[in-house]
Amino acid sequence: MSPRKKAVKPSVQLGAVVTDTGVQFGVYSETAEKIWVCLFDEQDVETGKIEMSKGDGHVWTVHVDGLTSGARYGLRADGPYDRAQGYYFDPNKLLVDPYARRIDRTFVRSPRLRLPRPESVDTAPVMPKAFVQGPYNTDKPKLTTERPNLIYELNVRPFSMRHPSVQGPLRGTVAALTTHRVLDHLKHIGVDVVELMPVAGWIDDGHLPSLGLTNVWGYNPVTYFAPDPRVMPRGPQELRALTELYREAGIRVVLDVVYNHTGEGDSDGPVLSMKGLDARTYYRHVEVDGQMHMVNDAGTGNTLQCDHPAVQDLVVDSLKYWVTEYGIAGFRFDLATILGRSMNGFSPDAKLLERIRTDKILKDCLLIAEPWDPGPGGYHVGRFGEPFMEWNDRYRDKVRRFWKGEASTLNGLATRLAGSADQFNHDGRKPSASVNFLAAHDGFTLADLVSYEDKHNQANGEDNRDGHSTNYSWNNGVEGPTDDPAILAARDRDIRALLATLFVSHGTPMLTAGDEFGRTQGGNNNAYAQDNEITWLDWENADGALVDYVASLSAFRRAHPALRSDDFLTGDRTGGLKDVMWLRPDGLEMSSRDWNEPDGSTLGMFLHEAGEIMLVWFNRKHEPVEVSLPAESGLTFEVKLVSAADTSIGIKSGHLTLPSRSVVILAAKAE
Structure with missing residues (x-):
């Protein structure tokens, strides 16, 4: 007809x-x-x-x-x-x-x-x-805003391109994530939220084709409802099957979404969709000398005009579609401050953010903000309010700086271990609002963090100008690859200490796929355009012992409420003991002078939380340190976990020798 x-x-x-x-x-x-x-x-x-x-x-x-x-x-x-x-x-x-x-x-x-x-x-x-897509599901799936035990950031193509259980055309696709070995791996390390990097239709950045490169991260969207055929070649059913399978396994699937800009670029960029329909509605413009210029708060050439009702409808409608049609359980918002921007700057009470928070479907989703953008006044960690969680880059940097060996970093470390109250202790928020991470897709991998002093982004074709130059990284004596067993052992020890720090911190821990087994990108800290062996996870050479160690950390955290209590550690007394005491190596409580000691390298965190008493020691020195256990009457201590591999330690006469570059966890009980 x-x-x-x-x-x-x-x-x-x-x-x-x-x-x-x-x-x-x-x-x-x-x-x-x-x-x-x-x-x-x-x-x-x-x-x-x-x-x-x-x-x-x-x-x-x-x-x-x-x-x-x-x-x-x-x-x-x-x-x-x-x-x-x-x-x-x-x-x-x-x-x-x-x-x-x-x-x-x-x-x-x-x-x-x-x-x-x-x-x-x-x-x-x-x-x-x-x-034209036929009638689609409008049923609201079972959702929960329960805070995760472990978020796992995953890029579909790099994760699966070299996975041994994924064959042929399934490689690089969402369907690859449904294989039993993939699911077993996630369950083994205790993942309960998988955060998929963008899967909506995207286009390569304009300069990449001439360099023979392609955008593998997906942060250059054109469509907001339609999946990219690169990662879902068999259609939407791939994602539906994934969310259903993972839900049965107790794992929620969250999408990384990009509502700050599109791949249409600036005034000289391609005309693909909204630019050709009504650019002045969909994109923010500013008048300069009688001409209308696209605002570039996202750093990519254009910025979505998120205070316009039509753009708000587009965002909210597409979010609800991913939930009802695909079973998505939540979202991580890239450069989320732009969702709250107007010409007057950012407001946490912006209409779009309010619509997301109160929508009858979205209010029950897990909502995670990247609380900054590169535009003027774009840094707003801690300002999004409930129910949003927020990526905490200050956690990342303070922990890195401590283990790197920088002076006067004990105070910063303790603040992050205690839940980052300086950022989140307001308006009824809890430590779990802080998404704590050591590494993410943007920046060094965890293994590269302890293997490279400097970025090595030459493969990106920009003469190593791209990517952040300040990484708080160190190389343990050699820049990059080495066969020196002492350096390799030092790097392994540092990775384990960093991971232990993450899992004993108040807040919500996040790992990026592959960091649990030592993945490397060869020092590239901006590998967005490397759809090749630089980003593809090398499962064949994965460090199985490190995987098991991460699994043990994750299980230990879940088993001990004191480590995952959702209360800020303040030093207030609970049942005769302070909820936290910060200890010097001699077992005495830290003084103001101790906090300001430039060479402070060893810290004890004595916890009395959720009916448990635990003691965690952090030693960043390159030699063992003897510490004294706190002289609390009626308590005996037992070593539960030592981050340094193949190391066992014991308590002698109220003293303990911490291995170099290590975290040691003890449990206390009444005699």
Whole structure:
């Protein structure tokens, strides 16, 4: 049956919606003069061009009779063309529907995508087409805001490309994560939340094709509903199957989402979707000397205008879609401060953040903010409020600086161990709001942190200019690879001490995939464009002993409420004992002078929490240190865990010798 146009009520759902008699399309644009739905056959030939009608609320609609699920389509829009004023209308540009729920191919860079309108070059041959997706699930899955025991940040392609149990076409895909060995590994190390790095459709950065590189991180989105076929080539069912399998295993799947910018770049970037539909609505602009310039708070050329109602609807609608259609249990918001920005700066009470917090579906999701962006006044750790959790880069840096050996770092270490009260102890928030991490996708891996003094990003093609230069890293004597057994042993000892610190800290621990077995990126601390052996996890050479050690740390934390209590450690008394006492090596409580000691290298954390008494010692010195146990009457101590491999220690006459570069955990009980 030939499709035909039919009048539609203005209050319609945006995107392509299958009805009893066809498909209803809805698109938002304030400044377009014409918009068409263009239909394509399986040979990519344009078979129909149907004009939409503008109704109330700037919503353009059309109903196409006879069209069915699986039909392929795109949009074209006409209107003013004046880049200096923020108008990019060009009917030669085929556009992806912002509400497209599935696309037929990946986005590929092409010069024609950014050609000016007078060139009259059709982009349909190089653009993905959207599929009309049939009726989708709207049931709210069982959700919980319970704080995780361990978050595991995972990039689908690097994680699975070299996994021994993943074969052929499954490599690099979400389906690879459903293999038994992958799930068994996650369960073994105690993961209960998997945080998938972006899986929505993205495009490579403009400079990468000429370098022979591709973006493997996915932080350059074009679509917000449609998965990228690179990681879900068999369609949405891959993600549905994953979330169902993991839910049965007690693991929630959280998505990393990028609502701060898109891959359409600045005024010279490609026209792919929202830029061609209504750039001045979807992207923030500022007027300078009579011209409209895209604001670049995200550092990528454009910034979503998240204080505009249409953009807020796009964000909230897409988040709810991932939850109801795919069973996603929560979200990590990249550069989340932009969701709370207006022209006046950031506010934690911004309308979009409030809508996310109070939506009847999203309020029960796990919500994690990356609480900064590179724009002016963009750093806001601790300001997002409940129920958000927040990545805590101060935790990362203070712990690194202590173990690196920097002077006067005991106070900073203790503050982070105690739950980062300086950032989160307000408005009813708890230590678990702090997502504690040592390393993440952005920066050195944990193994590289103790193997490289400096970044080595030459493979990125930018002469090592990219990536952060301040990493608080050290190399233990040799920069990079070595066969020296003493240096290798020192690095292993440092990794184990760092991991033990993470798991005894108040807050929510997070690991990045592969750090549990010593993955390396060869010193590259910005490997976003390395879809190759630099980022692909080397499972064949994984350090199995380190994996088992991480599993033991994770299990130990879960078994001991004192280590995961969701109360800030303040030094207040509970049942006769302070909830925490900070100890010097002689077993006495730290004084103000001790905290300011530049050479302070050994610290005891004496905990009385959740009905348990535990003592944790941290020794960063390169030689053993004898410490005295606190002289609390009626208590006996037992060594429970030593971070240094193949090391056993005992208590003699109230004294204990801490191995060099180690963390030692003891439990106390009444005699």
